[in-house]
Amino acid sequence: MFSDYLIDFLPRARTIVFFTGAGISAESGIATFRDKDGLWSKFSPTELASVEGFMSNPQRVWEWYQHRRQVLDKASPNPGHFAISKMQELFPNVDLITQNVDRLHQQAGSKDVIELHGNIITNRCFECSTPYTAEIDINSNNLPNCQKCGGKIRPDVVWFGEMLPADAITKAQEVSEMCEIFFTIGTSAEVYPAANLPLLAKQGGAYVVEINPHKTQISDKVDECIRELSGVALPELLNQIGVKL
Ligand code: OAD
Ligand code: ZN
Numbered sequence: 001m002f003s004d005y006l007i008d009f010l011p012r013a014r015t016i017v018f019f020t021g022a023g024i025s026a027e028s029g030i031a032t033f034r035d036k037d038g039l040w041s042k043f044s045p046t047e048l049a050s051v052e053g054f055m056s057n058p059q060r061v062w063e064w065y066q067h068r069r070q071v072l073d074k075a076s077p078n079p080g081h082f083a084i085s086k087m088q089e090l091f092p093n094v095d096l097i098t099q100n101v102d103r104l105h106q107q108a109g110s111k112d113v114i115e116l117h118g119n120i121i122t123n124r125c126f127e128c129s130t131p132y133t134a135e136i137d138i139n140s141n142n143l144p145n146c147q148k149c150g151g152k153i154r155p156d157v158v159w160f161g162e163m164l165p166a167d168a169i170t171k172a173q174e175v176s177e178m179c180e181i182f183f184t185i186g187t188s189a190e191v192y193p194a195a196n197l198p199l200l201a202k203q204g205g206a207y208v209v210e211i212n213p214h215k216t217q218i219s220d221k222v223d224e225c226i227r228e229l230s231g232v233a234l235p236e237l238l239n240q241i242g243v244k245l
Contacts, residue, residue, distance in 0.1 A: 001233060005154050006181070006209060006242045013180040015093040018084050019172075019197055020230075023212060025104050027231035029077040030071065034188050050160045054126065058152045062143040065155045068120060071139040072102055080185070082110035083234035090243065095175040098192050099187060101157050104132055104242055114172050116194050118157040127151025158169020164193065172197055176203040185211045186229050189218045196224065 018102035022032035032038045043064065046218055047053045054061045085108045088094045096113050098105055101120040105113045118173070122131040132144060133154045144153040158164055172194075176182060181223050182201035189195040198218050202208050208222040210232045235245045 001226060001228065001236050002209075002240055003136065006207065006224060008020075010181060011091075011241055013091075014112065015095070015175070015179040015181075016087070016091060016094045016096060017175050017182045017201065017206075018087070018185060019095070019176070019178040019183065019187070020084075020098045020100060020105070020192075021187025021189075021194075023101060023164075024080045024098075024230045025075075025078070025100055025102055026186065027080065028102075028104055029228060030075055030104075030130065032051045034190065044074070044243045045159075045160055045234075048233040049157075054152075054154060059128070059141070059143055060155075061154075063141050064139055065120060065157075066141055072120065072147055073138060075102070077104045078231045079245060080230035080234045081105055081110070084239050084243060085109040086238060095179070097175070097197065099173045099191070101155075114168050114175075116158070116168050117173060118155070118165065120155050120157055121232065122156040123153045124156055125149060125151045128153045134245035142155045169193060173200060176206075179204070179206050182206040182208045183211060183216065184208065184222065185234075187212070187216070 004038055011080050026032055033040045046062045048061055081104050084096060089108055096105060096110050097116060098113055099117050101117055103119055114244055124130060127135045128146060128151055130146055130148045146153060176197045177200050182198060183199040198208055202221060209224045210219055210222045211226045211230050213227055213229055
């Protein structure tokens with residue numbers, strides 16, 4: 001499945017980056033955004049994933065995130081997540097950058113995950129940004145208020161039009177530019193600035209590998225394309241270097 005060049009190079013590479021998108025969690029039963037049955041085919045990003053959407057109807061936005069939390073609550077990491085976590089154990093310098101908010105990489109044992117779009121688990125005040133620490137019942141649609149200022153509570157995700165957390169995007173750009181092998185996995189590479197990372201890696205001299213059953217915006221620019229599900233391809237990558245998951 002993977003080229004002889006990559007299999008020979010991988011164990012010797014000094015720095016490896018895995019960059020993931022919604023596709024890596026698809027086999028865990030979490031919907032992607034832009035596939036045929038993706039979230040953006042049913043829901044409006046402007047209504048549900050923007051500051052304006054929250055201001056015009058905070059209850060609707062909150063309920064949508066509660067629904068996504070209920071789905072996530074029943075989901076578990078899949079072999080793709082576990083294979084990346086295994087790579088981090090095996091090799092010294094493996095960075096993991098994700099656009100996902102589901103925390104499934106962490107559940108699979110990955111440490112120091114660079115979360116570009118925040119996470120869906122924690123919450124903060126929409127007005128004053130104070131973290132909301134009280135327990136949230138994912139089965140209730142009650143929109144909580146800030147313990148400090150009374151403002152409405154929102155999930156700790158990045159919405160359209162918002163800045164990415166500065167430390168996360170800075171670190172992501174740094175490790176992408178420096179790495180020797182860069183894997184772009186399960187992402188349509190359409191949302192910037194995240195989508196620029198594979199290109200930064202390429203410019204920095206990395207060998208760039210895409211794992212995605214479908215062609216993407218960046219397929220023509222990478223060194224190797226694996227047209228396979230990540231839950232199949234990543235365990236196979238381990239297998240090809242002689243490691244069992
Ligand atoms: P997309 O939904 O745009 O792309 C998912 C990609 O995963 C597609 O290219 C699919 O072909 C691929 N895919 C599907 N199943 C797969 C599988 N089993 N294995 C490997 N690949 C598979 O999702 P993202 O690129 O992650 O932003 O979207 C980027 C951002 O857009 C998200 O982080 C989110 C969204 O709006 C925010 O919430 C800020
Ligand atoms: Zn507040």
